[in-house]
Amino acid sequence: MNLSNRQRHEQRLRIRRLVISALSHGMLLIILGSALTLNLLNSISWEHYFLFIITAAVTQAGFWLIIHYDLNLKLDDPSMTLLQMSTAIIWFSLVISELPEVRGALLILYVMVMLFGIFQLSMLEFAFAGLLSLVCFGAVIIADISFRPEITSLKLSIMQWIILATAQTWIALFGSYVRKLSERLKRQRSVLKASNDKMVRTNEELEQAMLQLDEIAGTDELTGILNRRRFFQEAEARLHNIDNYQACALCMIDIDYFKGINDRYGHQCGDQVLEQFSRIASSCLRTTDLFGRYGGEEFILLLPHNNQESGIKVAERIRQSFSSHCFNELEQGLSFTLSAGITLHRWGEPLENTLKRADDALYRAKKGGRNQTVYISGARNQPA
Numbered sequence: 001m002n003l004s005n006r007q008r009h010e011q012r013l014r015i016r017r018l019v020i021s022a023l024s025h026g027m028l029l030i031i032l033g034s035a036l037t038l039n040l041l042n043s044i045s046w047e048h049y050f051l052f053i054i055t056a057a058v059t060q061a062g063f064w065l066i067i068h069y070d071l072n073l074k075l076d077d078p079s080m081t082l083l084q085m086s087t088a089i090i091w092f093s094l095v096i097s098e099l100p101e102v103r104g105a106l107l108i109l110y111v112m113v114m115l116f117g118i119f120q121l122s123m124l125e126f127a128f129a130g131l132l133s134l135v136c137f138g139a140v141i142i143a144d145i146s147f148r149p150e151i152t153s154l155k156l157s158i159m160q161w162i163i164l165a166t167a168q169t170w171i172a173l174f175g176s177y178v179r180k181l182s183e184r185l186k187r188q189r190s191v192l193k194a195s196n197d198k199m200v201r202t203n204e205e206l207e208q209a210m211l212q213l214d215e216i217a218g219t220d221e222l223t224g225i226l227n228r229r230r231f232f233q234e235a236e237a238r239l240h241n242i243d244n245y246q247a248c249a250l251c252m253i254d255i256d257y258f259k260g261i262n263d264r265y266g267h268q269c270g271d272q273v274l275e276q277f278s279r280i281a282s283s284c285l286r287t288t289d290l291f292g293r294y295g296g297e298e299f300i301l302l303l304p305h306n307n308q309e310s311g312i313k314v315a316e317r318i319r320q321s322f323s324s325h326c327f328n329e330l331e332q333g334l335s336f337t338l339s340a341g342i343t344l345h346r347w348g349e350p351l352e353n354t355l356k357r358a359d360d361a362l363y364r365a366k367k368g369g370r371n372q373t374v375y376i377s378g379a380r381n382q383p384a
Ligand SMILES: Nc1nc2c(ncn2[C@@H]2O[C@H](COP(=O)(O)OP(=O)(O)OP(=O)(O)O)[C@@H](O)[C@H]2O)c(=O)[nH]1
Pocket: 222, 254, 255, 256, 257, 258, 259, 260, 262, 266, 267, 268, 269, 270, 271, 274, 295, 296, 297, 366, 370
């Protein structure tokens, strides 16, 4: 039978309980065996003793086989608590019936059996187990009166029966109280677990929402690239972590005569050009590059691990890709140009200084006739 992890765990617990039950039987047999060896008991023979061993072994092995082959799972109560208790009560009664000398002391065995079911049985089941022990013990008394009248004190036997009835009633009441308590604890634990799970889920959802909010807060609505604020946050963080001998380029890009695009084709078409430019530029960049919208039609790039040559190459690649793109949807064969200013970040310098140089380079590109990339040296790229 294919069992779930939970069922397997419960079966292991049932085997453990069975071991406890077998040990209780064994303990009684050891006590009896010791008393027999020391000749303290006259009423019981070794034959009877071995019969007790065999019956105990057979019943315990039977229960073990039932659990081992998972047959108990087909029962209404897979723990077989009441069944095991009833078997034990009958077996203890047989043992007790052979030991009139120590019967009073052995009454405790019935109580022990009742304790076995303290977390499992309902009030009704407890009442059944208690009644069964009283009936079995009553049968022992009747057998004594019938077969051993000479050594039987009726008054004492009745007194013992009353004591047993009182003890079993008390245990049945106490047992049902303990069971209710444990059920209440279980319910509280499951409520706690449910609210804990809910809290974990809410936290995860909150975290997810915060991440989404953070992403939205750092994204330019029109182009989907980083906005100016987030670009500088991330650029500062990157520069802080960059190792000092790795050159890093900063590039500013401005679409040429953008006002004219707006004026001629309308603001919406101007937006389309900005979106298209962002797509083209993104396709020319590596995932480690930072790309943001500086404002209006101005864009900014941080290109880690780039020197003068490779930085200019990236800017030129973007410029050429953009200028060779045709905006046929606006006008057949229509294309635009851009200007770029680039510089290298100097190790340890504030980002505004680098930005100022890149802006100067862009200004020169515009002044120089647009549609070009101008580089201004970032001087040393080494520690001062
Ligand atoms: N469609 C659109 N236009 C914008 C946006 N942001 C700024 N602009 C416009 O971009 C234009 C920028 O024009 P200018 O700064 O004069 O520059 P230019 O026309 O590109 O000229 P040069 O940069 O000198 O080549 C302005 O008309 C702004 O209104 C935007 O999000 N969408």
